[in-house]
Amino acid sequence: MARIKVTHYLLKLRDEDDKSKFLSLAGYTLAHADQWQEALRGLLKGEAEFIKATEYGEKYRIRGNLRGPNGKELPVVSVWMTEGATGLTKFVTLYPDKDEI
Numbered sequence: 001m002a003r004i005k006v007t008h009y010l011l012k013l014r015d016e017d018d019k020s021k022f023l024s025l026a027g028y029t030l031a032h033a034d035q036w037q038e039a040l041r042g043l044l045k046g047e048a049e050f051i052k053a054t055e056y057g058e059k060y061r062i063r064g065n066l067r068g069p070n071g072k073e074l075p076v077v078s079v080w081m082t083e084g085a086t087g088l089t090k091f092v093t094l095y096p097d098k099d100e101i
Contacts, residue, residue: 006036006046046064
C-alpha cells in the first residue's frame, strides 16, 4: 500500500471525505502510520465480499475491526481491488461500518 495514501489521505485532516477524525477515535495519527498499515493488512484475513467488476479489475470489501494505539476497536469496511492487468490486490479505501456502530 502506498504510504502517501496513508499520510496524505487517511490520517491527514481534509476538508472533504475526511477519514482522520474517525481513525483518531482509536488513537491513530500521522505518528502511527506504520501501526495503522499493519492493522489494515490484518483485515486481509477476513472474508472478502465481491462488489463489482470494473474496467480496471474486481473490487471486494472486507469488514473487520481495527484496534488502535489506545486499545479501542473501530468497525470498518475496507475496499480492495485485484487489478486485471497485473493480478495485484491493492487497497482502495476504508470507511466506518455503520452496520456495526
